[in-house]
Amino acid sequence: MNPADKSWEKLVAAARRAPARDESAPFGFSTRVAALAFSQRDPGSSIFARLSLRAAAVACILAVAAVAANFSAIKGALSDDAQTAAPDDPIGEVVDMGS
């Protein structure tokens, strides 16, 4: 055992001899915790939260399905936009006017 280990052992041995502190709950602590716990565990709000989560999940699935079902239409619309947008190049027009 090196000197650091030895002095550490002496320190923890002394620390173990320190008098135990009061471990009982302070006055009113259990009442406060129980009240908070039951206000958090309100069954009405937990059902609402669970239903909201389910609704959000269903909404996400529907959104993805809608995009998938209309994918070709969306893709077509995007490519049309690109084709019509290309001639509207204001910088190009300014450069052409200059030349």
Added chain:
Amino acid sequence: MPDDEPFDLAGCLDRVRQRDQQAARELVEHLHPLVIRIARSHLPRRVSEEDLAQEIFLKMFTRLDQYQGAVPFTHWVSRIAVTTCIDHLRAQKRRPELRWADLSETEAQVLDSAITSENDVSPDDALEARELVQKLLDQLKPEDRLVIQYLDLEQKTIAEISALTGWNPTLVKVRAFRARRKLQRFYRDLTESERS
């Protein structure tokens, strides 16, 4: 509830599940010594032990429906307490380096006597020794600190630590080995900072 009557934990849990507030209060009173011991030994800076204990109890009540009885209830609560403390300690991010100048006069004397004297630290200095040990442990990573706390201060076995934390025994041994090495380095740095 009279002190001489054994606590009916299973019955109390059933009543808590039926939203009996009196049973919830009894459960908190019964488990408070266990929870406060863990909170005190892994107390982050700037968090009061009472706030930490309250957070642990609230988590316990929130997750009560998940308790299947696979491990003793006290072990299950210990794991919640340990995880909560570790999360708080991790959130601190920075662990201050302990220098000799940071120690109180009595703590410096106790440490000096532990290093230089062949004798044990005087029982009168037990409180200072405990403070000093906590300051040294504060420099370790939360998981390392927890293992050393359980092994050296509370003298728990590897199996007991494994049950309380949910870590497998090999992981506990590896963490203990690494923690001791780091602790030796901190200890050496601290004693060197005294000389400089």
